[in-house]
Amino acid sequence: MNSELPAILGGSPVRPSGPPTWPPTDPALTSILRETLRDGSWGRYHGEQCQRLQSLLAASHQVEHVVLTCSGTAAVELALRGLGVAAGDEVILSAYDFKGNFQDVLALGAIPVLVDIRPDDWSLDVSQVAAALGPKVKAIIASHLHGAIVEMPTLRAIADGAGVPILEDACQAPLARVHGRTAGTWGDVGVLSFGGSKLVTAGRGGAVFTRRADVAQRIRLHVLRGNDVYPMSELQGAALIPQWEFLPEWNQRRLVAVEWLRPEFAKATAPLRAEARHAIEVTKELNPFPLASGDSRSVFYKWGMRYESQDADGLTRNQFAIAVRAEGIALDPGLRALHKIHSARRFRAVGNLSEATRADTGILTLHHPVLLGDESDLAQIPVAIKKILMHAEVIRDRFLKEGRSVEAGDEGVV
């Protein structure tokens, strides 16, 4: 087989074994899960494991109140309830955000108010938040996505000026440094996810944390209905403890990997970019923070990059992702823009959301497990990208011939 030929055209993949799996195995995990077997905590409602996790999270974020939950989505819902959001209220969020956040707002009978993103790093454009404010707005959701960091000091000032609280979503950025603070602590309330793909995982799980006693009290009132209705189990708590302890070191390793990859990507795509046909770019704002200085430090869950096909003959973003996937590299389309997948009856929009529209079809994300690999794992990624770009037209023709549509928007609007 020709190793130069893309796997999608019948060649051999760059990484025949496929992307590295997640979660990782570690002796510390085996040992703590054994401990839950030995002491029976795996089958109890309450025990020490969740308490230990709670204390770890409280210490990491310097907060008094931590509520462990069954998912990040439940954590977001509880956070909104904690802030007092109710039916008929409005909640500001980015038009390019995790879909569950939009759905959580709807679940409370509240109305999402969508704000556009920055063109350079697809995070909430805080300069447009003031225009979204109004008497019904009861909260602002800010999510750190794809390794980018929301401009929290500015957002905090705007929110304080308007008397509106912030929900800071750190599900993709646990323990990121955000302008001198830990991600989640600029918000009145912060949330984490421990879902199966996340950087710290128990398959399912989440957490909501706050310094505000009133917010914590409202959450507890909602959660404790004779029982905990959004619980995390002892087994989940146990699995999360060692991972939380490893997290700073793992985050650092991923950051080093990203720093290593950035110039490699630039090299792999440079000749093609010069032709202005297919540009895959790692925006400079993606990882603007030097490793050991500055007051922010990114965390990489799904590392984002822009892919723009400027030529009708070019491969679309989705086609490109499928072809790179076939090489055994977990490069996938980014999130769907929220206004593209929901009926306009369901939200209020500020401005034309043009950058979120561009992001809807123009962002790729690299899934994190490979970032903990060694240099040879990392080196395969630019090789795969270059291979696909070199054969872009042939691959495009193949898709055309098959008549297979893989474009965003085919799923329809709800």
Ligand SMILES: *Cc1c(COP(=O)(O)O)cnc(C)c1O
């Ligand atoms: C994963 C995620 C969540 C919630 O996730 P669950 O899968 O429900 O745990 C919320 N916000 C963002 C930005 C996420 O990436």
